[in-house]
Amino acid sequence: METIRFAVEDGIATLTLDSPARKNALSLPMRDEIGEVIRRVRADDSVRALILTAAGTDFSSGGDISSMQVEINAEQGRKRLHKVHGWLEDLIQLDVPVIAAVDGAAYGAGFSLALTADIILATPRARFGLPFLRMGLVPDCGVFYTLPRMIGLQRAKALMFSMRELNAQAAQDLGIVMEIVPADSLQERARTLAQAFTEASPVAVGLTKQALNASLNQDLHTMLAMEADGQGIAFSTAYRREAADRFMAKQPLRYRWPD
Template sequence: METIRFAIEDGIATLTLNYPERKNALSIPMRGEIGEAIRQVRADESVRALILTGAGTDFCSGGDISSMQVEIDAPQGRRRLQQAHGWLEDLIQLDVPVIAAVNGAAYGAGFSLALTADIILATPRARFGLPFLRMGLIPDCGVFYTLPRMIGLQRAKALMFSMRELNAEAAQDLGIVMEIVSEESLAGRAQALARAFTEASPVAVGLTKQALNASLNQDLHTMLAMEADGQGIAFSTGYRREAVDRFMAKQPLRYRWPD
């Protein structure tokens, strides 16, 4: 890994974009290494949460503009993005929770990458924007799927057409950012949330995330069936049996959300 740092420790995977001299722009090599890291997360059953963050003072400034100087025809442009779509879909569909820790710029594809997370933490320095139209491009990296589901269709259109930059507070008001924390606290808060999931039932967490991801595309009957099937699986786990025993014995339950 040359453009990212990636590690798995105590059930927590951490993927750090590591191209700080270019504000962690998504170069072609970086996209390939992110894909490899996501494959490792999917293959490792010990992983209970994934943290996405950026080295230095920024999360990700978007696509690497220097790589766009060469002439690209329509089929080449399509294939270029399709290479990232495989791991983007895998990232969105991960059974484990994904936590994005955003400081500084999260522009373009960097904003799109943050939106793949289940929880977005931001510092007061965080800035979000989708300036694709300025370059004659359309928003990409899954944002047509993620953003309307998060903030609604009209607001998603407004952000894409206006290319408006959002500070951390504005992003929180729209429901994009869950918490605003200081720069000094960002890594620690992301770790605290990730550690909480190491004490949760991986089966129940995975089933919950799958149902939520499906919910906006399915009818009531389908979601009720998914709920019944998932709860049947959850009831059969050793984690559920242990939790009931702890409850009956008036012992503290393992999974707690950190304050």
């Protein structure tokens, strides 16, 4: 791959945007390569968590402006984005937790990509923004779905209309960023969180994530049914039986959240 790096080690997959000279702009080749990685992660049962991160001093400056200088009609524009949507939906719906480690700028589609994660870590110098309207464009890469669910409809509208830049603290105050960590500790913290999931039940984690993703689109009856079905499956796993045995024997349980 030419624009990203990908590795799986000890159950942790790491996708690194690797075009630092271009501030990791999401070029068309990079989008295709991300799609290939997501397909690999979905097919690899050994993966227990995915880290999204970037080389250099910026997470991603967003869409590649040079590719926007080409004249395209409405149908071509729709097809270009539909190609991204093919893997974007798979990324959001991955059964394994996704952790975004954000340093520097996460603008436009770069911000949208970070929002696909279940957990966003940021350094104090991280910056987030959605300047699509400045270019006469509509916010994209799933942000109409992810952002209102995270911060509420009115705040999502305000961010898109105002194009206001958020620093790390403002993003944390809104509930976008879970933790702010020093830049030199960002990758270590992301890996520590990912490592915790390698000791969790992949079935229980996957079912929990599926239910949470569905919760804002479903009624109470549907969510209670998902809960009962999921718990029935979880009860039947060897992991649950082992955890019960450990508990009764007063032995440490395998999964714990790192401080």
